[in-house]
Amino acid sequence: MIKIEKLIHDYIQRDDEGNAAGTFRAIGGVDLDVSPGQFIAVLGHNGSGKSTLAKHLNALLFPTEGTVWVDGMDTKDEKNLWEIRREAGMVFQNPDNQIIAQVVEEDVGFGPENIGVPTEEIWKRVEESLKAVGMWVHRKKSPNRLSGGQKQRVSIAGVIAMQPKCIVLDEPTAMLDPNGRKEVINAAMQLNRTKGITIILITHYMEEAINADQVFVMDRGKIAMQGTPREIFAQVERMKELQLDVPQVTLLAYELRKKGLNIPVSILTKEELADALMGPAAASESEGSAEDDKAAQSEEKEAPHGNQG
Amino acid sequence: MGIKVDDISFLYERGTAMQVTALDHVSAEIPDNQFIGLIGHTGSGKSTFVQTLNGLLKVTSGHIYYNGEDIDGDKFDKKKLRSDVGLVFQYPEHQLFEVDVISDVMFGPRNLGLSDAEAKKRALEALESVRMPKSLYKSSPFDLSGGQKRRAAIAGVLAMRPKILILDEPTAGLDPKGRDEILGLIAGMKKELNMTIILVSHSMDDVARYVDRIMVMGGGKLLYDDEPVKVFRHVTELEELGLAAPQITYIMKLLKERGLDVSSDALTVEEAAAEIMAHRRELHV
Amino acid sequence: MFDSITLGQYYQTDSVLHRLDPRVKLVGTFVYLISLFVVDSYVGYIVAALFLAAMIFLSNVPFRYIVRGMKTIVFLLLITVCFNLFLTPGEVIWQAWIFKITKEGLTFAIKMAVRLSLLILGSSIMTLTTTPTQLTDALESLLRPLKKLHVPVHEISMMMSIALRFIPILMEETDKIMKAQIARGADFESKNLIKKIKSMVPLLVPLFISAFRRANDLAMAMEARCYRGGEGRTKMKPLVYKANDRIAYLVLLAFAVVCILTRIYF
Known part of the structure; x- marks a missing residue:
């Protein structure tokens, strides 16, 4: 589903005049292979490069060096751009800053509208997607009246409505309370199970990684550990070194x-x-x-x- | 002396169809030099409660006394109250605005009418209390890392030299290391500065190991107000409120159900390990 | 702090007006506003007021809710009335110190007050029964002919709809930052103008930063969901006129004719 080879990403730092003053290496050589239908967790402390990695999977960022393939499509190839973004949906951290419309159902319809899905088909997809995350009853509400967990589920529905093969969740629970966190993780796991959608969950809550098929731990732009949750969490000392919990x-x-x-x-x-x-x-x-x-x-x-x- | 909360209620949108009772007849005492955890899920009334304590919200009914004086009384000095009862909001780094860290921290003391020299002195003390590296004092607050920003913002309140410091979800959005740093910092401040600290949180795991007392809020009411160990004995009721006891409590409870005669009062991994080892002979290992 | 702003915020319920095509409501409001300046007699005002009353009745929005929204602009209304009342020259009917009220001023002030109230209520009926999204859709659709003149109609309507979505969020944020700074001893109630402007810095800087951060996040989220402008976009809720909408246009036409007639005969 996703294959990454020797990925390097440098951010260009600019001085006050806007001239390039240097570069900052956020990702320094990552190889990764995700099979379809897997539930993947990516762990790492703030600044470990995990969010930068996430943005490569949706072609929001492009490799400085190396290659990222999403479902066989190279992200550097411009003609693949929209197809990649449709196939690998993305949910971000802040629930408020990713809902565009003022009514839940309209927000879910936003993605399909963008890719030119016919009206009737949009309605069908919106209904399916909202039902899949248990938000159908709230479809007429304003997003401002929802809890954080509910907003994130709407965002997930908005992604599903594009019928993606893969969903990348970039710290979707960091700003939520424990109930909201459970709601969101359960919704993601449900999709993984029932629809076979590949899930890539980026998080720093260790409990959320327990059920993953594969865990990748990032540190300083590299993959420091890789394995099943059981293998990863067994290494208590190493996890502490990487500034993480078990x-x-x-x-x-x-x-x-x-x-x-x-x-x-x-x-x-x-x-x-x-x-x-x-x-x-x-x-x-x-x-x-x-x-x-x-x-x-x-x-x-x-x-x-x-x-x- | 501290704060005495006497039967307060607070209504949002009073008198309209959208009226919400955020606080429903709450009474409590907050003495000097105590470490309190205030727990409740979103919408339980905990944020409203702490905002009434320093007069940011005026109670709909009931009274709050600070050092014996009614804070809604005519002669009461609200400015003094706001400096004595410091409130650090959720995501406090969103309030930073000055050109450099130290000026931002001096904002509070300056508002108290102190001279620049005195304000600076207090700011330096506060920055030291939050372990801000000296090299960053002159940096723009917007160039700091997430954890550093938050510490700068906490220093901004600390520089007012509050006697009671309230922190609303100080660990929200931080990674495990950032969280442990902030919690360790707060516990350190408590010891160093001998003040009362109220830690507002929805995570039992965060507060359990530090505080002397836990107040649990739900539906605008103060439901439990006791030592942590005693509060966590109500695991079932807490879960109905959408709250959970610390994970360790659940582990110990399960071991007990399986027949191991451990006390389920342990709150931290260390306590639990010691308790289990004390029953070494009953184990099948 | 901003709880009181209900003026024109969408009120969720079901009614004939709610179900009307937003283009009808937009055109209707426009016609109504113009009619308020066409009529110039008490009979005309009564017609306009009756029409509004009928609309309020049809909208199913509680009258109390509408009036409560008016509270926020009473001040504005008072100023306008005072200006007209005291500054219109003519036949003096009351005088005290430097203030004098003229007959013309009194009539003018009354008319102005009535006109303004009807105008504000009239337009708030539209926003109360139409979601901002529908409104921007309607605007986009009505302005479509301008596209030929290279006016970025789609972009403008998208910008409006996003602005509307974020207004409540930024209001809440303002409230929060204000409280946080008050907790640090900031004084937003100073009477001194210079002090007042200075005191806004701790509020505005964080607010701008937050708005930029949100804009950044949102742009990225939109891109991630394949947004690339209006080209090739389909609509989830395309606007289609139904029987009710045609009747509504006829009613509007009748109303406009009556207004013109009152102008001629009264």
Whole structure:
């Protein structure tokens, strides 16, 4: 779906007169390969280059060196520009600054209007998209009357209405409260599951990365770590070095290991911790041991669908 | 002495169809030198509450006493109140406007009518309290990094030398490192400057480890007002409010349900680890 | 602080007026405004007032809500009335110190007040029943002939609609920055003009910066959603005249004729 080779991005710094005074390297050689239908999380502290990377995926920025392909299309090739932007939709951080229309449904229709979709088809897409993120009941509302989480879901709907293959979410939850954060992440995961849309989630909330298929950790414009959430979060020390957190339960397991308990390094949920400490069979109500371990994992993945709005 | 809040209510758009009760008969005392966490989800009334405390919003009914004096009284000096009760808004870096960091921090003290020399002295102190590197004092506030901007803005309020400092979501939008820095800074300020700090947040994990007392707001009411450990015993009720207890609380609760006789009062990873290790013999590891 | 501004803000409900084509409402408002300057007799004003009353009734917007919006401009109205009242020369009917009221001034002031009130209420009926988006759509559609003269009609209407979307957000932001600066001891209530202008700096600088940041973000978000000007764009809600709209045009025509008749006969 997305393939990046040796990507380098330099920002040109200008002095007060507007002359180029130097360059700042935001991305210094990134290789990345994302298969269709994957849920990818990109972690990294502020200034690690993750937002710059995101903008390359939507052809909002172009490589200084190296190449980015979106669904086989080179972003540097100008004739691909609009097709790339349609195929790889983007949701930004600030919920207020990306809603253009003054009524929810009209905002969702904005993208399809731009690419010349016929009127009837727009209405169909708007309905589908708003239903997919659970915002259909709010379609007539002014965006100003929505909560932060709801606004972000409208933005996601606006992207889906373009029928993309991939959605890039650039810190979509950074300005939201915990409820809003859950709403947005659940909506994204739902789309990934039911429609097979590739999701690239850029975040600094570690809990949001737990369910990803693949996690990339960025630092100083490079990919510092790469692997499944389990592999990544097992490296508590390394994550701290990169100025990032690990989920609290993983941290607790890490502390317990340090104190001499023999438990696995890659614990991601409280159920896994309980199993490790008490033995899977210890819980009288739980089923077989192998089952239980699996259940703990998949439960985390499935859980959000139950409470979809 | 501190603040005494006596049965206050606040209505937005009073007398119209869109009337909203933001505060509904709230009473509380805020003594000197205490570290308080004020928790509630968006729309719970917490932001309205803190704005009434320094007189930015006038209560619809009830009274607020500062050092025993009614802040809505005729003779009451509101300017003094605003300098004594400092309020750092959400995303405070959006209020920066001066040409350099130090002038921006001096804005508050100057408004108090202090001489430039005195204002500067206070600004320097405040910048030191927020650990601003000296090399940045003369930089434009707009050239700072996100975390630095926020610290400059906090210094701007700190320079008024408040006795009570209220911070509304001081960690919003920061990455984990920025968040830990700001929280560590606030905890440090609390110790150094012996003031009362009210930390407004919707994250239990953020406040749990630092504060002496937690006030939980919901639907404009003050629902819980107690030590953190006692507040978190109401996990179920908190969840109904759309709030969560710290993640550690859930872990300990689960272990307890599975038969490990740990106390679920641990709030931090360290406390939890110690508590689990104390039951080393019951573990199947 | 800005809660009181309801003047002309869209009121969400369902009514005959709400369902009308926005072009009809735009043209209608225009016709109404002109008619207010055509009529020049009490009979004419009564006709105009009755027409407005009928529109308010049809709009389904509570009268209280409309009047509350008027509050914000009462001051403006008073100034205009005072100017006319005291500064119109003619037959003096009341005098005190340097103030004198003339017969002509009194008539003129009354007419002016009535005219202004009708004018403001009339145009707010349009904005109360039409979303700003519909309005800009209507404007774009009505001005389309100007495109031949290379007037960027689409761009103008897009700019207007974005401005309208961000006004409430920037209002809220102004309120917030103001409060934050007051919390730092800023004084926005100074009577001294120079001080007052100076006190605006801590408000305006952050506000401008924020507006620029938002504009930047928005431009990027629009680009990301394939916006590239009006070329090749389709419409989600194209404007199509229906039976009701044609009737409305007839009603408007009748109203205009009556107004002209009052001018001739009264």
